[in-house]
Amino acid sequence: MKRTMLSGSVLAACLAMSACSDTSTTAPKAGVEPTQSTANSAVSVRAEQAYLALADQYFNESLAQSPISATFVGLDEYNHLFGDELSDAWLKARHELNKGYLEQVKKIDRAQLSADMQLSYDMFIYNRELDLVSETFPSRFIPLNQFYSRIFTMAQLGSGGSAQPFNTVKDYRNWLERMDGFTAYLDRAIARMKEGMASKVVLPRTLVERMIPQIDAQLVEDPKESLFYSPIGQFPDSFSEAEKAELDKEYQTFIQEVLMPALSELREFLATDYLAASRGSDGMWGLPNGKLWYQHLANRNTTTQMPVDEIHELGLSEVARILKEMDEVRRKVKFEGDLNAFFEHLSSDPQFFFETPEQLVQGYTDLKDDINAVVANYFEVMPKADYEVRAVEAYREKSAAGASYNAPAVDGSRPGIFYINTYNLKAQPKWGMTTLSLHEAAPGHHFQIAIKQELTGVPQFQKFGGYTAFEEGWGLYAEYLGIEMGLFTDPYQYFGKLSDEMLRAMRLVVDTGLHAKGWSREQAIQYMLDNSAMAESDVTAEVERYMAIPGQALSYKVGQLKILELRARAEQALGDKFDLKKFHSQVLLTGSMPMAVLENKIDAWIASQK
Incomplete structure (x- = not known):
């Protein structure tokens, strides 16, 4: 394109x-005075x-x-x-x-x-x-971590199922040239991490330990077993046998002689020099100027000036409120035992889990139809692009989030993708499916991001840029909207909504606890286990995610609460004139916005409707 x-x-x-x-x-029309x-x-x-x-x-x-x-x-x-x-x-x-x-x-x-x-x-x-x-x-000193890495990005692109095209011989050679740049980047990353070691700006030890097996999974003796060889198995029918043979040889040679040595060098550096220099502290408070750096990341991700102590207190109050609602669900289903016993029941009873990854993916595919049947009643504008449900790829499933969303191609050649992690089925309970689908797909991220990309008459950065608080706040708001859409009549599914909201509330506590209050990884894990029905593997991955990308987890709740606040303001000011569909259009049809800009827009809209 x-x-x-x-x-x-x-x-x-x-x-x-x-x-x-x-x-x-600018000339006026003839005969008309300017x-x-x-x-x-x-x-x-x-x-x-x-x-x-x-x-x-x-x-x-x-x-x-x-x-x-x-x-x-x-x-x-x-x-x-x-x-x-x-x-x-x-x-x-x-x-x-x-x-x-x-x-x-x-x-x-x-x-x-x-x-x-x-x-x-x-x-x-x-x-x-x-x-x-x-x-x-000095973020340049920490270019890689176990949660976000250019290695993952390149593996996705090289799979042939992402944005990198593999339709022509030129496309295939483009990818080889890009891969050559990638191996040069790995050298630069090592050099920057060495600078970080000298400046004491390094990753926590646990995260380095997670990265090493991730790279080990990429190292192969036979080039044909590499993920980066995948495009060779996807040749278009238009390629001649000679072209296929030549590209096959070029890819195998590059993987064996350039890529594997580069990845091996990175692996060796991480396992020896960098691991030994990694830090014992799990939060940013352990870095030089770390608390100020973390406050900046909190500001950037929430698009607010909220002090991290205030965010921590907000999280504690939200956790307490949600726990009360969870206990009401426990009483409603007549569960005998306290809330912790209810958590254990929900996270262990076989009735709440699928037996195979295929069943889990199909369950979300079926749920897509249920949501699509009612979503039009709440929106006057919906994305042209569709989305599909896929399992997270095997090479990243051990450390990937439970679910995620990838935007559709702008030209319509590829749908949006709702990724569901099937690595641990015990971390994907049936009672959490409705809320997770609402958040990641429709009317959550899929609506917000696809509609943004389809905007016309706006600068390109509005179509393709974004603010975490807006986008994740909208995803969490979409979960709340599921109540009005009639999707939570089953109390267990409603518990799933509360469980996901609890996750976002706990993030306010744990992220700030880790990075501003000296919490350890183990303390953060225990806090989440004590206040949720999440599987320990899922909790561990979440906490290590917060360690890797500080401040990002704060955006969800802060963004959702602002959107709900603005909706309540509009409802109170407009009364019978309030139109929910039009409110949603006001939120979505300018693209992603900082919270203050969104507030200004909604206030102006309220004034125009009176």
């Missing part, structure tokens, strides 16, 4: 027009054109710096490149990009933009300023 790239001269011209106070360039209204309109049009040109030019340039992101948004020009991530030159270029565009956008008069474009303008400035602050923290 090709996208038009704006030239620098077009952008400069647009900026010059927006900054010019002479409005005579008016102040006409002049103001002309200024507004030029300001909007200038802003859209600038925002899209930034987007184009940022994709050129991050070619894998370009592939995921459907831009073909960079499919052969990996990018120079982590290099000094790349970091400097990223800084200059953010700094330069921040200066340029501030030359545009915000007051001359339409209401929607003002929201977009505010988001653009917010993003550039936040990125510049993020640069002051």
Whole structure:
């Protein structure tokens, strides 16, 4: 899929027009005297054109710096490149990009933009300023972890079932060239981690121990057994036998002579030097300037200025509230025993679990039909793209989350994917299925992300960028919406809704506990086991996830509570005039937003409806 790239001269011209106070360039109709209204309109049009040109030019340039992101948004020009991530030159270029565009956008008069474009303008400035602050923290010293890794990304792309195309001989050679860049990246990652060792900015020991077997799973003696050989088994029928043979040889040679040595070197470095230098502390408080760094990550992920202590207290209060509701379910189903015994019953009784991975995936596929039958009653706009249910791939299932969502291809060539982790069936109870599907698929992430990608008339960054608090807050709000949709008539399914909400509430406590209050991994695990029916394997993976990506887990509850607050505000202000479908459109049809920007938008909408 090709996208038009704006030239620098077009952008400069647009900026010059927006900054010019002479409005005579827009000629009035013959015989009509120019008016102040006409002049103001002309200024507004030029300001909007200038802003859209600038925002899209930034987007184009940022994709050129991050070619894998370009592939995921459907831009073909960079499919052969990996990018120079982590290099000094790349970091400097990223800084200059953010700094330069921040200066340029501030030359545009915000007051001359339409209401929607003002929201977009505010988001653009917010993003550039936040990125510049993020640069002051040494995240480059921790480029890999057991939860998020370019190794996983490349394995997914190389599987042939993700965004990387494998339709032509050129596509196959593009992938080999990109893989060559990937092996160079692994060298840069080792160099940055060595710098981190010297600066005492390293991963917790437990996470390093998790990474080593993940890499071991990629190491093979026979290239044909490598995940990165997968495209060879997916040749299009149009390829000649000679082309197939040549590509087969090239892939085997690259895997054996370039990729395996690079992965082996990384594995050896992690198992020896890095493991020995890893830290004993499980939270960011154990890093130099770690508490300040963590507060920044909390701000970035929640898109708020909430102090981490306040977030911790919010989590404790939410956990207490949800525990009371869970106990009400226990009494409703007439379970004999206390709440902890009820948790044990729900997490161990065979009636609550499938026997095979295939049954679990089919169960979610059937549930998709049930939700689709009622969801249109609550939305006036729904995504054009569909989604499908898949099991998490074997190479990452041991450390992957219980479920996740991948966006559909922008050109419609690939549906959204609702991944369900079938590694431990005891961690996937039947009573949790409705709420998990609502969150990850429809009307949760699938609606929000697919609708965002399908927007027109907005800058590209609004279609493809995002804010964790908005997106995860919407996913958790979608779980709440399931009550009104009539999907929780079974008390056990409603317990599943409470269980997932409890997970998000516990995250506020545990994430802040680990990173700001000195909690250990074991203390965090025990807290979650004491307050939920989650399987211990699932709890362990969750806690280690929070250790790996600090602050991300705070976004869910903070975002959901803000959306619910804004909905209640609109309902109270508008009374009978409140339209839930239109409220959902207001939330979804500008793309992902920081919480303050969303609040401004909803307040303006409320005022317009009175």
